[in-house]
Amino acid sequence: MDWYKLPVEEVERKLEVFHKKGLTSRQVEERQRKYGLNQIVVSERKPLWLIFISQFQDFLVLILLAATLIAGLLGEYVDALAIMLIVILNGLIGFFQEHRAEKSLEKLKQLSAPTMRVLRDGEWQTLPAEQAVVGDIVRIKTGDRVPADLRVIEANGLETEESMLTGESLPVEKRADAIFSDNLSVQDQANMVFKSTLVTKGSGLGIVVHTGMNTEIGKIAKLMDETKHVPTPLELKLKELGKTLIFVVFMLTALTVFIGVYQGQLLYDMFLAGVSLAVAVIPEGLPAIVTVVLSLGVQRMIKRKAIVRKLSAIETLGSTSVICTDKTGTITQNKMTVKEIWLAHRTIAVSGDGYAESGDFIDVRSQGSLTNDRLLHDMLLYGSLCNSAELQRKKGKLLVDGDPTDGALLIAARKFGITYAEAENFKKLAEIPFDSERKRMSVLIENEAGERFLIVKGAPDIILPRCRYELSWNGKQSAIKSDTIMKVMEHMAEKALRIIAISVKKLSPHESVNEKTLTNLENELTFIGLFGLLDPPRENVKQAVAQCKQAGIKTVMITGDHKKTALAIAGSVGIYEPDDLVLEGYELNKMSVNDLANIIENVSVFARVTPEHKLKIVKAFQKRGHIVAMTGDGVNDAPAIKAANIGISMGISGTDVTKEASSLVLLDDNFITIKEAIREGRNIYENIRKFIRYLLASNVGEIFVMLAAMILAQPLPLVPVQILWVNLITDGLPAMALGLDPPETNVMKQKPRSPKEGIFSRGLGFKIITRGLLIGLVTLIAFMYFLNEHPEDLNYARTYAFTTLVLAQLIHVFDCRTERGIFTRNPFSNLYLLFAVVLSFLLLLVVIYVKPLQAVFYTVPLQLTDWLIVFVLSALPTLLFSFSKK
Numbered sequence: 029m030d031w032y033k034l035p036v037e038e039v040e041r042k043l044e045v046f047h048k049k050g051l052t053s054r055q056v057e058e059r060q061r062k063y064g065l066n067q068i069v070v071s072e073r074k075p076l077w078l079i080f081i082s083q084f085q086d087f088l089v090l091i092l093l094a095a096t097l098i099a100g101l102l103g104e105y106v107d108a109l110a111i112m113l114i115v116i117l118n119g120l121i122g123f124f125q126e127h128r129a130e131k132s133l134e135k136l137k138q139l140s141a142p143t144m145r146v147l148r149d150g151e152w153q154t155l156p157a158e159q160a161v162v163g164d165i166v167r168i169k170t171g172d173r174v175p176a177d178l179r180v181i182e183a184n185g186l187e188t189e190e191s192m193l194t195g196e197s198l199p200v201e202k203r204a205d206a207i208f209s210d211n212l213s214v215q216d217q218a219n220m221v222f223k224s225t226l227v228t229k230g231s232g233l234g235i236v237v238h239t240g241m242n243t244e245i246g247k248i249a250k251l252m253d254e255t256k257h258v259p260t261p262l263e264l265k266l267k268e269l270g271k272t273l274i275f276v277v278f279m280l281t282a283l284t285v286f287i288g289v290y291q292g293q294l295l296y297d298m299f300l301a302g303v304s305l306a307v308a309v310i311p312e313g314l315p316a317i318v319t320v321v322l323s324l325g326v327q328r329m330i331k332r333k334a335i336v337r338k339l340s341a342i343e344t345l346g347s348t349s350v351i352c353t354d355k356t357g358t359i360t361q362n363k364m365t366v367k368e369i370w371l372a373h374r375t376i377a378v379s380g381d382g383y384a385e386s387g388d389f390i391d392v393r394s395q396g397s398l399t400n401d402r403l404l405h406d407m408l409l410y411g412s413l414c415n416s417a418e419l420q421r422k423k424g425k426l427l428v429d430g431d432p433t434d435g436a437l438l439i440a441a442r443k444f445g446i447t448y449a450e451a452e453n454f455k456k457l458a459e460i461p462f463d464s465e466r467k468r469m470s471v472l473i474e475n476e477a478g479e480r481f482l483i484v485k486g487a488p489d490i491i492l493p494r495c496r497y498e499l500s501w502n503g504k505q506s507a508i509k510s511d512t513i514m515k516v517m518e519h520m521a522e523k524a525l526r527i528i529a530i531s532v533k534k535l536s537p538h539e540s541v542n543e544k545t546l547t548n549l550e551n552e553l554t555f556i557g558l559f560g561l562l563d564p565p566r567e568n569v570k571q572a573v574a575q576c577k578q579a580g581i582k583t584v585m586i587t588g589d590h591k592k593t594a595l596a597i598a599g600s601v602g603i604y605e606p607d608d609l610v611l612e613g614y615e616l617n618k619m620s621v622n623d624l625a626n627i628i629e630n631v632s633v634f635a636r637v638t639p640e641h642k643l644k645i646v647k648a649f650q651k652r653g654h655i656v657a658m659t660g661d662g663v664n665d666a667p668a669i670k671a672a673n674i675g676i677s678m679g680i681s682g683t684d685v686t687k688e689a690s691s692l693v694l695l696d697d698n699f700i701t702i703k704e705a706i707r708e709g710r711n712i713y714e715n716i717r718k719f720i721r722y723l724l725a726s727n728v729g730e731i732f733v734m735l736a737a738m739i740l741a742q743p744l745p746l747v748p749v750q751i752l753w754v755n756l757i758t759d760g761l762p763a764m765a766l767g768l769d770p771p772e773t774n775v776m777k778q779k780p781r782s783p784k785e786g787i788f789s790r791g792l793g794f795k796i797i798t799r800g801l802l803i804g805l806v807t808l809i810a811f812m813y814f815l816n817e818h819p820e821d822l823n824y825a826r827t828y829a830f831t832t833l834v835l836a837q838l839i840h841v842f843d844c845r846t847e848r849g850i851f852t853r854n855p856f857s858n859l860y861l862l863f864a865v866v867l868s869f870l871l872l873l874v875v876i877y878v879k880p881l882q883a884v885f886y887t888v889p890l891q892l893t894d895w896l897i898v899f900v901l902s903a904l905p906t907l908l909f910s911f912s913k914k
Contacts (some may be wrong), residue, residue: 050147059161066239179233185230185463192590197199250638251667321767341691355587366440368560372501411437491529524596526559580779607634642668711771719763728800745811765864802905835902
């Protein structure tokens with residue numbers, strides 16, 4: 029039922045309550061049985077042990093467990109322990125991420141009010157808020173959290189802060205009269221207050237119309253509870269890779285056993301040979317390297333003022349094709365600023381955004397500076413005197429304590445050079461604060477000469493009818509030209525400026541005035557001018573939006589603000605273009621997800637939206653195949669953030685609920701940081717492809733040399749311990765260094781990759797197989813050649829094969845840095861890789877020349893001539909493809 033449509037008397041009749049007596053005890057008992065307690069209820073949480081166990085169901089983790097078993101069967105207990113530690117590390121990381129996400133709903137429950145003042149059986153009582161029932165009469169005042177959704181029946185200057193539901197930071201004025209409109213969104217229901225929102229000013233009475241999960245915040249909790257985690261592209265691709273590797277493991281093991289038995293070998297020997305091949309197939313270090321590379325990406329993101337709460341979030345940002353962003357605080361500065369003044373029929377542009385004290389006042393017509401203009405000085409002085417805010421300086425920066433609009437007027441006065449000392453020359457005799465019914469503020473002041481002035485500022489439609497005169501450019505009064513002023517106001521409104529009118533009246537110094545009689549003097553005023561205020565866009569946001577567009581990423585603004593304001597900001601930063609569609613909340617109410625998906629590619633601005641709308645927008649974009657990044661700060665954003673492929677919360681203005689549901693937290697609440705994260709994410713994904721190419725090409729080479737030797741009825745060129753050494757040590761360090769490769773210059777000039785793109789796409793599979801086969805071939809040649817030369821010394825030939833394989837891979841790693849040939853990138857641009865290659869080579873020398881390790885790894889020392897042959901063979905696979913793009 030739309031309670032906001034009903035008069036108070038009709039609400040009381042339907043709920044069987046009278047606001048001066050409240051419910052009876054019997055009615056309360058009946059309704060508690062019917063509706064239950066006024067609590068946020070969520071489904072039963074998964075136990076911690078089950079969350080931990082579920083981390084080991086991933087395909088690549090299963091492969092690692094298989095590798096552990098294999099290493100144990102072969103007696104390689106050190107290797108088995110190392111792999112098990114990798115498995116446990118990955119499991120713990122996943123456990124803490126999932127457990128943290130589960131806590132977001134608990135944070136939501138903590139926002140509920142602890143107690144309430146309620147009228148029952150004719151007496152006012154203080155009771156736990158969870159005991160509220162539909163029909164209760166509740167009293168609220170400044171500082172209270174609203175205990176349930178209430179239909180306001182009395183409002184005394186009542187304002188509530190609803191940013192947790194709407195995303196808009198300005199307090200909302202409340203009234204008691206009915207609103208006869210259909211399909212109003214939460215932010216337009218001015219006679220309703222909502223559970224868990226904060227009363228910032230005034231007091232009021234309300235009738236409880238919804239409790240618990242039927243409240244607006246309860247609906248958000250339900251959406252969060254029902255919204256499932258969307259797997260990231262990286263998770264899907266690694267799962268795909270795991271399936272492929274498991275299939276290859278089984279096929280190769282079966283093939284090995286079949287070939288061996290066919291050749292008359294013992295079944296047991298062939299099983300061990302198959303196990304060796306399985307070890308060669310499994311890239312044991314891959315999940316650990318992915319984790320480490322993403323973790324290093326996290327550290328780089330912290331330097332860019334972003335905290336990554338889920339490792340896969342960086343990679344997911346790299347594949348993002350749509351950014352759904354809030355307006356207030358993300359695109360804009362969340363700092364109201366005077367941008368335009370209309371005074372004595374002159375339009376004055378004001379420069380300087382936010383709380384900066386520097387700025388110019390330029391006459392738009394003459395383009396002259398008005399630094400010494402007396403009329404402008406007086407208007408700004410009046411604005412700072414008729415004011416309830418204060419400026420505070422913390423850590424060298426100005427902050428506004430109080431109403432943001434009043435704060436903007438104080439900042440404008442500071443820009444002009446008006447100081448506190450000048451304002452203190454005036455004595456404040458009486459004041460009527462701004463409230464939602466009067467829509468104006470009045471203050472009576474007296475200067476040092478004893479002259480008294482009444483200053484009145486507020487909504488233009490309230491101030492203008494009380495003005496008889498206006499101030500002319502020469503400082504003299506003349507009859508007010510209301511039609512002209514109204515046209516100016518229309519022009520300012522088209523630019524989405526919030527308009528404040530200011531007026532003055534000189535009083536007799538002998539006139540007795542107090543706060544009660546001040547209202548009677550608010551007539552025959554002299555109109556001074558208009559202030560046009562705006563929450564300005566952040567610096568460089570326009571360039572960031574343009575770079576995202578160049579990168580094929582669509583930026584969409586989603587806001588609870590009015591359509592005109594949203595369009596003005598979106599247009600100024602390049603989000604909105606003339607042919608784009610704009611949808612408002614009431615239009616979204618009439619659409620299904622499918623209906624919205626049909627037109628959403630043409631929409632760039634959504635205004636007056638609710639939490640359900642945001643979730644619908646995310647789902648519609650996903651239905652079109654997009655990877656969606658959703659930003660937000662309020663509780664209202666949490667369900668959509670959870671449903672998006674990547675949720676981004678605000679570190680400064682964000683609620684704990686939103687942060688817990690998100691994957692990425694922006695420390696500076698800045699859209700530019702998102703763009704930097706996307707750049708980082710794209711590079712990380714490309715780096716992951718690079719080291720997958722490197723690791724799997726190495727594994728293909730190992731498989732080929734082992735399988736070819738078996739088919740040729742030769743001894744195994746490599747023993748399992750050598751393969752494990754290559755996979756975990758020799759491959760691991762360079763692969764990790766590839767993950768730190770700096771981005772190429774065109775990374776933000778490419779379109780987002782398709783979510784359907786496989787990890788082996790763009791020729792990666794071909795490169796892995798061809799390079800791997802060549803690495804395997806030169807390794808087999810080295811083994812066969814030296815085995816033929818020294819048939820009595822199998823370990824000698826195996827050392828040649830082992831060394832050739834390692835060196836071929838260490839040279840091949842430089843080819844993996846680019847898809848355009850080894851000579852197209854400067855090898856010194858990644859010093860980590862150079863260091864890793866040198867260290868891996870030194871470790872190879874240790875394994876070959878340290879006597880105790882020779883027995884473990886079945887190696888023998890090589891001579892100088894041996895090294896020359898090995899180096900030539902090892903370089904061939906990379907050199908043969910160095911001038912090819914395939």
